[in-house]
Amino acid sequence: xxxxxNYDAENQIxxxxxxxxxxxENISGAKIGETCNECGEELDExxxxxxWAFFDTEEIDDKVAGYFFESKNHxxxxxxxxxxxxxxxxxxxxxxxxxxxxxxxxxxxxxxxKNFTTNKTETMTFEEFCETxxxxxxxxxxxxxxxxxxxxxxxxxxIHWNNAELxxx
Numbered sequence: 001x002x003x004x005x006n007y008d009a010e011n012q013i014x015x016x017x018x019x020x021x022x023x024x025e026n027i028s029g030a031k032i033g034e035t036c037n038e039c040g041e042e043l044d045e046x047x048x049x050x051x052w053a054f055f056d057t058e059e060i061d062d063k064v065a066g067y068f069f070e071s072k073n074h075x076x077x078x079x080x081x082x083x084x085x086x087x088x089x090x091x092x093x094x095x096x097x098x099x100x101x102x103x104x105x106x107x108x109x110x111x112x113x114k115n116f117t118t119n120k121t122e123t124m125t126f127e128e129f130c131e132t133x134x135x136x137x138x139x140x141x142x143x144x145x146x147x148x149x150x151x152x153x154x155x156x157x158x159i160h161w162n163n164a165e166l167x168x169x
Contacts (some may be wrong), residue, residue, distance in 0.1 A: 096114055
């Protein structure tokens, strides 16, 4: 099997300050000095949420979907210039290829990971791939699960992709 990711977008929000610093809940629209609707604490600041963390859920479909995530050309925009919300905009890419023999890898199956953005190629067993972070599942996700996670990222972060292609061979 071979999965090829070809996603790129320019000037997208990759960091946003919309979380309560006390309970970490999303309180988008709240302003400094107001009270958090979730925990009741007065907001003296807002906590940052970063796009890369979207894939850090300990689930294998998230790990596969975000494995090649890269960002560059970061530009921080102050709250004064963005309706009271500090953000970072950057160019983002998810470009690479995951390949292995068969439809689903076994623990000792060699998995090849080619990152097209960094031109780095890694090989490791599927067991080693699963061990590169705490994961709840070691069952390889199907294409639909990976596409669904990328779709959720797109919707949650309002991404306008120049290319958004995931192919399976």
